[in-house]
Structures are given as structure tokens and as C-alpha cells.
Amino acid sequence: MRVREHTVDRWTSRVLRGGVWLSVSFIAIGLVAALFNPASGRAEENPSFAEIARSLVSGHLNGEMLMFAGLVTLMLTPILRVATALVAFWAERDLRFVFTSGVVLLFLVGELIYSLR
Amino acid sequence: MSFPSFLILYCAGVVTGTLGALLGIGGGLFLVPFLVLAFNLPMHQAIATSIVAVIATSSAGATMNLERRTVNIRLGMVLEIASVIGAIAGGLTASQLSASVLTKLFSVVLLIVAALMIRKLRRQGEQEHIFTDGVLAATFHDEATGATIAYSVRRVPALMAVSFVAGNLSGLLGVGGGFFKVPAMTIFGGVPMKAATATSNFMIGVTAAASAFIYFSHGHLNPFIASIAVLGVLSGSFLGVKLNRRIHSSAIVWIFTAVLVAASIQLYLK
Numbered sequence: 258m259r260v261r262e263h264t265v266d267r268w269t270s271r272v273l274r275g276g277v278w279l280s281v282s283f284i285a286i287g288l289v290a291a292l293f294n295p296a297s298g299r300a301e302e303n304p305s306f307a308e309i310a311r312s313l314v315s316g317h318l319n320g321e322m323l324m325f326a327g328l329v330t331l332m333l334t335p336i337l338r339v340a341t342a343l344v345a346f347w348a349e350r351d352l353r354f355v356f357t358s359g360v361v362l363l364f365l366v367g368e369l370i371y372s373l374r
Numbered sequence: 375m376s377f378p379s380f381l382i383l384y385c386a387g388v389v390t391g392t393l394g395a396l397l398g399i400g401g402g403l404f405l406v407p408f409l410v411l412a413f414n415l416p417m418h419q420a421i422a423t424s425i426v427a428v429i430a431t432s433s434a435g436a437t438m439n440l441e442r443r444t445v446n447i448r449l450g451m452v453l454e455i456a457s458v459i460g461a462i463a464g465g466l467t468a469s470q471l472s473a474s475v476l477t478k479l480f481s482v483v484l485l486i487v488a489a490l491m492i493r494k495l496r497r498q499g500e501q502e503h504i505f506t507d508g509v510l511a512a513t514f515h516d517e518a519t520g521a522t523i524a525y526s527v528r529r530v531p532a533l534m535a536v537s538f539v540a541g542n543l544s545g546l547l548g549v550g551g552g553f554f555k556v557p558a559m560t561i562f563g564g565v566p567m568k569a570a571t572a573t574s575n576f577m578i579g580v581t582a583a584a585s586a587f588i589y590f591s592h593g594h595l596n597p598f599i600a601s602i603a604v605l606g607v608l609s610g611s612f613l614g615v616k617l618n619r620r621i622h623s624s625a626i627v628w629i630f631t632a633v634l635v636a637a638s639i640q641l642y643l644k
Contacts, residue, residue, distance in 0.1 A: 265447050270440035273433045273579075280430075281608065284601045291598065292380075302593040324597035328426055331604065332590065334433050335583040342451065357451045364458045365584055368465075372587035 265345040272341045276334030283327030291320025306373060336365045375598050383413070383599065387427070387606015388613065393630060394431050395614025401427045401607050402549035403487060404630075406480060407637035411644070415599065417473035417480075422589035423600045424548030425582045427607045432550070432579030434611050436572075444572035446512045446565070449527055453573075456534040457541030457551070457581040464545025465585030469592055471546075477641050480547050484638035487553045491631045494557070505564040514569055525569065529562045536562075537577075545585035550578040 304312075304325055312322045343358035375383075386408050390401035402424035409420035439445045468476060508526035515522050527533070536558040540551030552574040559570035589595060 263443065266440045266443060266445070269447070270437045273440075274437045277430065277433045277437070277608070281605070284604060287597075288601050288605070292377075303590055303595050321597050324601045325595075328595060328597060328600055328604070329590075331426060331429055331433070332583055332586040335429060335579040338433075339451075339454075339580060342447065354448055354451060357448075357455065361451060361454045361458055361580065364455075364462065365580070368458075368462050368584055369587050372591040 264349050265342055268341050268345040269338050272338050273334060276330060276337060280327040280331035280334065283323050283330060285327075287320045287323025287325075287327060289320070290318075290323060294320065336362070336369070339365060375602075379413075380602060383602045384606040384609075386412070387603045387608075388610035390427065390603075391431060391607035391610020391612075392614040392617065393610075394607070395435070395611050396617060397491075397627060397630060399487075399550065399552055401431055402544075402547070403484065403553075403634065404637075405603065405607070406548055407484070407641055409599070409603075410477065411637070411640055413599070415596075416594075417476045418468070418589065418592070418594045419596050419599065421468065421476070421548035422586075422594040423596065423603050425544070425586050425589060426595065426600045427603050428544070428548070428550045428582040429579045429586065430604045430608050431611050432575055432577075432582065434608055435615075436576040436579065438615070439572035439575060442514070442517070442572075444514045444568050445576045446510060446527070446569055446573045447576070449510045449512070449530075449533075449559075449565070450573045450577045452510065452530060453533055453537040453555070454577055454580050456537040457544070457555075457577060458584040460538040460541025460543075461545035461581045461584035462588070464542040464547075465588035466545075468546045468585075469588060476547065477644060481638040481641040483543060483547060483549065484634045484641070488631045488634040488638070490553050490557065491627055491634070495627055502560070502566055503564055504566060508564060512569065514566075516566075516568065523566055523569075525564065525566055527559075527563045527565055532562050533558055541581045541584070544578065544581045545588070548582075550574075551581065552578060 309326050312318050339358055339362045346354040390404045394401045405424045406420045409415040504525045505528055506526050508528040511526040513524045536554055540554045543549055544551045555574045556570045559565040560567055
């Protein structure tokens with residue numbers, strides 16, 4: 258397969274744009290829902306990933322959970338951008354930068370696992 | 375949160391995003407002092423909000439810069455190794471420090487950035503020194519001059535050291551760190567200003583993401599405040615990009631520098 262020039266630029270740009278739009282959609286809907294149906298108060302702790310995912314899958318969403326879903330999507334977007342760059346460098350056969358992106362991704366995923374353990 | 379507070383916070387986000395796009399800096403420098411001084415938000419929550427806002431501005435801005443091919447992705451990826459390690463260390467350190475220590479530290483950083491801004495103004499119009507005998511060579515099309523600029527990067531280890539410090543400040547205080555990285559890339563690395571600004575903007579999202587989950591796991595992310603700030607900052611970023619072509623930025627830099635000094639004093643006294 259012949260890989261076109263600037264694969265990394267195009268792929269990472271698409272991932273970033275998609276991540277921003279998805280998160281902004283969640284945040285905007287969540288804010289509107291929260292403004293029209295305010296909850297009694299904020300929980301002391303932020304919900305876990307599993308709680309956010311369960312709410313999304315079950316459809317039992319409130320404004321605050323939608324906002325969290327948007328914010329977490331936004332926070333995950335740069336990590337997904339690095340993973341995409343790794344795959345795109347692989348497609349370009351640039352192994353030195355497959356390794357470089359792999360190191361950055363390792364630190365990011367390590368921090369994610371450490372924080373959410 | 376009341377509707378007037380909602381509007382004020384959204385407007386602050388718009389101003390932050392606009393200034394960020396006009397001056398090529400992240401939003402944290404303005405957003406954190408605003409949230410602490412005007413909204414009386416605890417320092418850790420203000421930093422967490424700023425980190426999420428920095429991710430938003432970086433992700434939105436990078437899509438445009440990637441299409442213009444001004445981002446040197448390979449340079450960004452190499453420097454991200456250092457900045458991500460710095461950010462994780464900064465995020466873990468911040469969770470151990472008191473709000474008052476972080477506030478004082480932030481006020482000092484604001485003064486340093488104000489000094490860097492004045493220095494940048496004085497150097498405006500100076501000839502850029504571009505080298506072709508370095509590493510990580512790249513080219514981009516300069517829309518202003520119509521020329522294709524080819525360059526390579528020198529002193530990568532020094533740039534990695536600066537990126538570590540910038541990442542550390544990002545994790546510790548929620549700022550983007552572009553105010554350190556861009557001058558280092560242009561002065562030490564020989565990277566043209568447009569490429570340095572675009573590459574720094576591209577990097578700060580990943581750097582901020584490296585500490586974002588530390589703040590999230592400690593419960594410092596207030597969904598209402600962060601959501602409104604993100605929407606405001608994103609609106610401001612798009613506005614700033616449009617205004618950028620019409621406004622002469624040196625007057626804004628002077629005003630912004632004065633605001634930084636005033637915010638620094640207010641934060642120190644708080």
C-alpha cells in the first residue's frame with residue numbers, strides 16, 4: 258500500500274477535530290440539561306470512568322454526568338492523538354517515531370492507570 | 375450557579391481564548407487568577423479547570439495548524455517525552471502542596487511571563503536565524519510572505535530540558551508553558567516563530583492531559599465551572615483567529631502584561 262505524504266498530519270488533525278466536537282456536544286447538552294433541571298448539589302468526588310460509561314450506556318443521564326462525559330472525552334483526545342500518530346508513523350514506515358510516540362503514549366497511559374486505580 | 379455567574383464565567387473564557395489566539399499563549403495565565411480572585415474558587419479547582427481549557431484550545435488550534443503544515447510533529451513528539459514527564463511530576467507534586475504555596479508560585483510565574491512578554495515586544499522586527507544543518511528538518515508555507523520556509527532544529531537536548539520545566543509548570547499550575555517553549559525553540563533551536571508557536575500549541579494539549587487525570591481523580595474538576603470555561607475558551611479561540619488578521623497586537627501585549635502584573639500582586643496578597 259502506498260502511503261500518501263503527511264499521513265500523520267491528516268490523521269491527527271481528524272482525531273483532534275472529532276474529539277473536540279464530540280466533547281463540546283456532550284458539554285453543551287449537559288449544561289442545558291443542568292440549567293433546566295438543576296440537581297440538589299454536587300457530589301464531593303468526581304465519578305469514575307465506569308460510572309460515566311454506565312450512565313451513557315443505560316441512558317440514565319443527568320446534566321452533570323453528560324458534562325463529565327464531555328470533559329473526560331476532551332481529556333482523552335490528546336492521548337488518542339498520540340496513539341493515532343503512532344499508527345500513522347507505522348504507516349509511513351518511520352520506526353524511529355513509532356518508538357518516540359510509543360514512549361509518550363506509555364507515560365500517558367501509565368499516568369491514566371495510576372490516577373484511576 | 376446563577377445565570378449572571380454563568381455569563382461572567384463564559385465571557386472570561388471568551389476573553390482568555392481570544393487573548394490566547396492573539397498572543398499565542400495558553401489560557402491558564404489569565405483563567406487561573408480570574409477563577410481564584412473573582413470566583414473565589416480553590417486553587418486546585420482553578421488549576422484543574424485551566425488544564426481542561428488548555429486541552430480545548432490546543433486541540434482546536436492544532437487542527438488548523440496541522441492543515442497549514444506549520445506544526446513540526448516530529449519535534450513536538452520528541453519534546454513531549456520531556457514535557458509529559460515534567461507534567462506528571464508537577465501534577466503529583468501539586469496534590470501534595472497547599473493552595474497558598476501554589477498561589478504564591480503562580481504569582482511569581484506571572485511576573486516572569488510579564489518580563490518575557492516585554493522582552494518579546496522589544497525583539498519584534500529582528501531577523502530570524504534559520505539553520506539547515508540541524509535535525510528534524512521541516513518546511514512550511516508562510517502565508518504572509520508567500521515563501522516556503524525550510525529549517526532544521528538545533529540543540530534538541532536543551533529544548534527537552536526547557537520542555538521538562540514547561541511541562542512541570544503545566545502540571546503544577548495549569549498553564550500551557552508556551553511562554554517558555556516558544557522563545558527556547560526560536561532562540562536556541564532556530565525554529566521559525568510561526569512553526570515554534572504552532573508546535574508549542576500542538577504540544578500543550580498532550581502535556582496538559584498528562585496531569586489532567588491526577589486532578590480528576592482527586593475530585594478537583596468542577597463540571598459546571600470547567601464546562602462553561604471550555605465553551606467560552608473555544609468561542610474565544612475562534613474569535614481570536616478571526617481578529618488576528620485585523621488587530622495590531624503590540625497594544626494588546628502591553629495591556630495583557632499590565633493585567634499579568636496586577637494579577638500577580640493580587641494573588642500574592644491573597
